[in-house]
Amino acid sequence: MPSLTDVRFAEIAQEVACDVLTKSQDDDNILKLQEISREFVSDTITVPTKEMNAYALRASLGDDVYFEPSTALLEAHVAKVTGKEAGLFLPTGTMSNQIALRTHLQQPPYSVITDARAHIYRMEAGGTAFHSGANSIPIIPDNEHHLTWEDIEARIVSGTDVHVAPTRIIALENTLNGTIMPQKDVLEISKNAHTRDIIMHLDGARIWHVAAETGLSMKELCDPFDSVSLCLSKGLGAPIGTILVGSKSFITKARWFRKLFGGGMRQTGYMVGCAAYALTHNFPLLPRVHALARRMQQGLEELGVGILSPAETCMLFYDPSPIGVEYWEIVEGAAQLPQPIKLNGSRLVMHIQTSPQAIEDFLELIRTLKEEKAAAGWKPENAPPKKKTLFRDVYVKAVRPA
Known part of the structure; x- marks a missing residue:
């Protein structure tokens, strides 16, 4: 006869049990895919296909806070493609951008220059100020399309005036609202910034689109930057994930901040499996x-x-x-x-x-x-x-x- 403890545990187990599937879940998912095909709201709404799921389920089963084999392979691959030394898998583009800024910025005061439309400035809940204690300097491009060095140079803060926060980072975004930043302007900004010891970061959430449209390699597009954030769920169709790339020392410190930010994940194999499938099969689309x-x-x-x-x-x-x-x-x-x-x-x-x-x-x-x-x-x-x-x-x- 079951003991009172066994009976009570069975009751608790019944309370804990959860089923999130509807009785018509397979049909519901088919209908959802049809709905998505008729939505013009965002490119984040895409969903994994059966083929993506099948590939992803075969990925490794490690714990990424310690070491996850498939995740390490993806990080190394994206780093190689972009011409950087190392990469770090993160759950979101916002976390990737904010960790990049926090890793670069060491001792305040400091400021970050961005386009006035930039995701980092407008759509990350004030994260630059909250996480890094940094001042943002948003700039409206004179050409109303993209920032140029002429736009930026006049707004750089330098010197020893204690009333202002010196500029330490220029953060560009490509694409921005779907528009492509001309590479000649990127190169000019980067060259001039680096001569002034200013760090270059790229929010490359949709940089894949730039490569597909211009024929420039990912390495060419990323070379002007010290760090790059590359989204895998915008455009490419992975369900989750962003890769942050940069030098080995930068990524080592960023991994520490990822844990501090609460972004240390466990069994990420399935997620990076979806990302790898997206890079292989969805980028060509x-x-x-x-x-x-x-x-x-x-x-x-x-x-x-x-x-x-x-x-x-x-x-x-x-x-x-x-x-x-x-x-x-x-x-x-x-x-x-x-x-x-x-x-x-x-x-x-x-x-x-x-x-x-x-x-x-x-x-x-x-x-x-x-x-x-x-x-x-x-x-x-x-x-x-x-x-x-x-x-x-x-x-x-x-x-x-x-």
């Missing part, structure tokens, strides 16, 4: 993604829609006001299609699982809305005066008037 983005831009322009930022790689920003349509009308109309399309404003992002038909359906929706406006008496001369849109304001959320 990026030119197709760029072609889809260009098709989207072409179709919008043919309908008279304004383009705020063109499709240089995987995304573009558009303005429907020239045809009398507002963003919220498009978002609501897209959600009501027989096969709904999901978007949230001016940014349209294509990814490796985007359906070409979704683009055509979206363009047809815009055409329909345009015709409805015309039928209701709207005319092009009713369009609001075209005003210069600041580059940093191209990301417009769709909000329905109250």
Whole structure:
């Protein structure tokens, strides 16, 4: 007869047991993949395929805080491809960027120069100030496309004035909002920065797109930088992960900070297996993604829609006001299609699982809305005066008037 302890343990075990699968989970996953193929919200929404999962499940089973064989192989591979000495696998791009800054910055005071649109400055919850105690110097490029040395030089803080924080790092981002930073400008900034003992960091979350579009090797793109953060879940389609690369001493210290930040992970084999599959099988798909983005831009322009930022790689920003349509009308109309399309404003992002038909359906929706406006008496001369849109304001959320 079971003891009272055994009975009580069985009750606790029943309480603890958890099943996160629905009765129709396999069918649900198929439907989710179909939904994702019709979402223009981000390229982070892609999901592992059966083929990716099958490869990843064969990866090693080590503990990465101690040593994980598959993870070590991935880190070494990405370091080699980018021309750096060592690499470190991290769960997110934000953690990768912030650990890179914290590792480079030693004794305050110091400041970090960024583009005013940069993810490090705008989208990492103030991490540069919180984690590193560093001042950020955001710069608006004069050309409204990318930073140049002329933009940066005048904003560098140097000298011994105790009122200011000297510039220790220039952090660039490529791509930035889908746009490519010309390599000649990267090289010029790097050369001048290094002559002043200023460190160069690259948020290369979508640097894979730059290589695919320009034909420049990953090493060429990363050579100007002391450290580079390369996302594996944006664009490439891995479910999680970023690789930070740099010198051996830099990565040794960064690994320490990874643990301090709470980013030391255990059995990472499956995650890096997905990443390795993505590098091998999904990177070659990026030119197709760029072609889809260009098709989207072409179709919008043919309908008279304004383009705020063109499709240089995987995304573009558009303005429907020239045809009398507002963003919220498009978002609501897209959600009501027989096969709904999901978007949230001016940014349209294509990814490796985007359906070409979704683009055509979206363009047809815009055409329909345009015709409805015309039928209701709207005319092009009713369009609001075209005003210069600041580059940093191209990301417009769709909000329905109250």
